[in-house]
Amino acid sequence: MRQRSIKSRDLILEECGDWLEKAPEFCKGRWRGLFGREDAPLFLEIGSGKGRFICSMASRHPEQLFLACEGGSNIAIRILQKCKAQELANLRVIRAYADDLSAFFEDGELDGIFINFCDPWPKARHARRRLTHRRMLEQYRRAVKPGGYLRFKTDNDGLFDFSLEEFAAAGLAPAAVTRDLHASPFAAENIMTEYEERFSAEGKNINYAEILF
């Protein structure tokens, strides 16, 4: 069984290899050139899961460029399959855990970052691992150009409270905050992620914040 699954994974990687960026550190400062689109806005999603959100964004906005960063190597394969099925010319997949964005991006290289339903790391001693910890916010501030944004969604109210505190500690005032995204004016443009669909079907409110850098 194991052999077969490794074989099929290798086959998928071969078929969808055009969408996988195997050496993201060598793309630092050159991402737009990789797409042959030097003037296009460039957006990153961290923790894309199976990729429904970022693939829908890429399909909805062909004039923009997108990077899906997903650390789970088998999960990232699901994004690659979607890219191929939709023949998305404006999306690449980074199969890595984002920890030091300066390894992949020049200062100001990105127009925006999306973080959707990231792992909450509920234990206090793991707070530094949360993607909205001030350690990460400082990285986002460097990687995103002035005027660019961070958009953050979560079902986890505790993580959202923590994130608002971290934004304040980092001197970042949210341009938008809602505890009920789906009942807010932002719902019209919203693209649901896999997790979002599951949580909202259970009646859970979805928290949303946007930071402008």
Ligand SMILES: C[S@@+](CC[C@H](N)C(=O)[O-])C[C@H]1O[C@@H](n2cnc3c(N)ncnc32)[C@H](O)[C@@H]1O
């Ligand atoms: C809870 S899932 C949410 C997936 C998706 N965003 C959604 O809303 O359906 C979080 C995902 O983030 C990935 N992840 C966690 N930390 C990451 C990091 N530092 N860099 C990239 N991916 C990460 C995990 O492997 C997992 O697939």
